[in-house]
Amino acid sequence: PLVSGKLLFERANEFGFAVGAFNFNNMEFLKAILEAAQEEEAPVFLQTTESAIGYAGIEFLAGMVHAVKDSYKVPFALHLDHGRSVESVLLAIRYGYTSVMIDYSDKPYKENLEVTRKVVSLCSPLGISVEAELGRLVGREDEVESVEEVLVDPEQAKEFALGTGIDALAPAIGTAHGAFKFKGEPRLDFERLRRVKERTNLPLVLHGASGVYYEYVNEINMYGGELKGARGVPDDDVRRAIELGINKVNTDTDLRLAFISTLRRMMSEERRNVDPRKFLKPAMEEVKEVVKRRIRLYGSSGKA
Ligand SMILES: O=C(COP(=O)(O)O)N(O)CCCOP(=O)(O)O
Ligand SMILES: [Zn+2]
Numbered sequence: 325p326l327v328s329g330k331l332l333f334e335r336a337n338e339f340g341f342a343v344g345a346f347n348f349n350n351m352e353f354l355k356a357i358l359e360a361a362q363e364e365e366a367p368v369f370l371q372t373t374e375s376a377i378g379y380a381g382i383e384f385l386a387g388m389v390h391a392v393k394d395s396y397k398v399p400f401a402l403h404l405d406h407g408r409s410v411e412s413v414l415l416a417i418r419y420g421y422t423s424v425m426i427d428y429s430d431k432p433y434k435e436n437l438e439v440t441r442k443v444v445s446l447c448s449p450l451g452i453s454v455e456a457e458l459g460r461l462v463g464r465e466d467e468v469e470s471v472e473e474v475l476v477d478p479e480q481a482k483e484f485a486l487g488t489g490i491d492a493l494a495p496a497i498g499t500a501h502g503a504f505k506f507k508g509e510p511r512l513d514f515e516r517l518r519r520v521k522e523r524t525n526l527p528l529v530l531h532g533a534s535g536v537y538y539e540y541v542n543e544i545n546m547y548g549g550e551l552k553g554a555r556g557v558p559d560d561d562v563r564r565a566i567e568l569g570i571n572k573v574n575t576d577t578d579l580r581l582a583f584i585s586t587l588r589r590m591m592s593e594e595r596r597n598v599d600p601r602k603f604l605k606p607a608m609e610e611v612k613e614v615v616k617r618r619i620r621l622y623g624s625s626g627k628a
Pocket of ligand 1: 347373375376405406500501502503530531532533534535574575576577578
């Protein structure tokens with residue numbers, strides 16, 4: 325059933341595992357995620373960014389989730405990923421989201437603190453969980469670095485947690501969104517993560533955590549794609565981060581790679597087919613498989 329993110333954050337923090345937070349923009353990804361969670365008997369966050377809402381419309385995205393809120397026995401939260409304004413959070417509340425992120429990490433600290441405190445005052449009385457971010461993920465798309473990376477300051481994290489009353493914190497520890505993470509070798513700042521957990525004891529969130537599995541990258545490159553230098557976070561680093569206190573792991577790129585690799589292969593092999601379902605069904609199945617793989621990696625199988 326559809327539940328508050330608070331429930332998922334608290335249990336994951338108490339028992340030391342992470343809940344998968346999977347992004348969706350359409351019915352196929354949503355169905356794949358929920359079926360994977362059901363088969364793994366795992367809780368999940370279903371999450372949409374503002375660009376997902378721009379693509380599909382919040383009525384469709386929230387409407388689909390509310391339509392199936394009693395159709396799956398596993399608990400799932402509907403989460404606004406990277407909300408960039410109070411208005412965006414209010415819209416999510418209006419459409420029955422049960423968890424939100426207010427991401428003011430690219431603004432001065434004081435602004436981040438004030439706006440986040442405001443969002444907590446709006447959401448907490450409604451039982452809606454609030455996630456915020458400190459430090460800045462380097463936003464690397466197609467190998468082009470767009471923003472300067474700023475790693476989280478553990479002392480500031482403690483003050484921020486106390487000053488805002490957030491339910492969860494996303495500390496920037498070296499990851500980046502997309503398929504091109506890290507300049508050189510993959511490296512997360514585990515010592516910094518440990519200190520943030522020690523000082524806040526909050527449920528922590530890892531953004532930019534996709535593994536970018538070579539089997540999907542290779543298949544995309546074999547069937548007309550061009551992902552040169554694609555690289556993700558090794559599974560062992562995700563495990564280590566969870567041991568150190570990560571309780572929600574954001575996963576978008578791995579689902580995209582699974583979907584697109586299957587789509588490219590099917591489109592190239594079935595040259596007479598014009599029924600979208602013949603391509604979308606196997607692509608959806610592949611997304612389901614990679615979601616199950618990630619749920620097992622996060623230690624959340626059987627934790628529903
Ligand atoms: O942390 C992540 C995903 O990390 P990943 O790329 O490593 O999967 N996210 O918050 C997902 C961000 C998706 O943004 P958009 O819908 O604008 O493309
Ligand atoms: Zn993110």
